[in-house]
Amino acid sequence: MKKIIAFIDEQFEDLELWYPVLRCREAGFQVDIAGKEAGKTYHGKYGVPASSEVSFQDLQASDYDGLLVPGGWAPDKLRRYDDVLRITREIFQAGKPVGHICHAGWVLASADIVKGYTMTSTPGIKDDLIHAGAEWVDKSAVTDRNIVSARKPADLPDYMAAYLKLF
Numbered sequence: 001m002k003k004i005i006a007f008i009d010e011q012f013e014d015l016e017l018w019y020p021v022l023r024c025r026e027a028g029f030q031v032d033i034a035g036k037e038a039g040k041t042y043h044g045k046y047g048v049p050a051s052s053e054v055s056f057q058d059l060q061a062s063d064y065d066g067l068l069v070p071g072g073w074a075p076d077k078l079r080r081y082d083d084v085l086r087i088t089r090e091i092f093q094a095g096k097p098v099g100h101i102c103h104a105g106w107v108l109a110s111a112d113i114v115k116g117y118t119m120t121s122t123p124g125i126k127d128d129l130i131h132a133g134a135e136w137v138d139k140s141a142v143t144d145r146n147i148v149s150a151r152k153p154a155d156l157p158d159y160m161a162a163y164l165k166l167f
Contacts, residue, residue: 013072061090071102
């Protein structure tokens with residue numbers, strides 16, 4: 001069974017967390033939701049709750065086959081945790097799928113892994129990704145090697161089809 005990490009913090013974009021988590025579970029994957037604290041309930045921008053099953057500190061990237069980073073305002077918090085950046089880099093460097101949508105590209109930029117990659121995001125962080133060395137394009141979903149990116153909730157079907165294809 002494939003195992004995926006989905007990062008979480010307060011103000012995640014509700015659909016951008018739950019749609020990928022449920023699609024991966026539907027595909028037979030185990031998805032562990034990881035937050036700063038294990039067992040904590042976080043709330044999305046629209047109030048939908050999600051509880052973390054494991055803490056960032058307790059994660060070992062080698063135990064997982066992929067990573068999902070939801071958007072919303074959570075990525076601005078997530079990129080400040082050293083363990084989030086460590087896990088993101090380790091999964092990326094192992095060639096495992098890394099998915100990000102909307103503002104989640106901030107986490108990858110802070111992990112310093114976007115240079116030379118083509119990706120998309122919400123236009124609000126376009127300049128951040130370009131300054132971090134990515135080539136930004138305005139498409140619903142972009143796959144470049146092991147990174148899959150998307151712009152917004154309306155792109156979720158294309159995003160998840162591309163993400164799951166990497167497995």
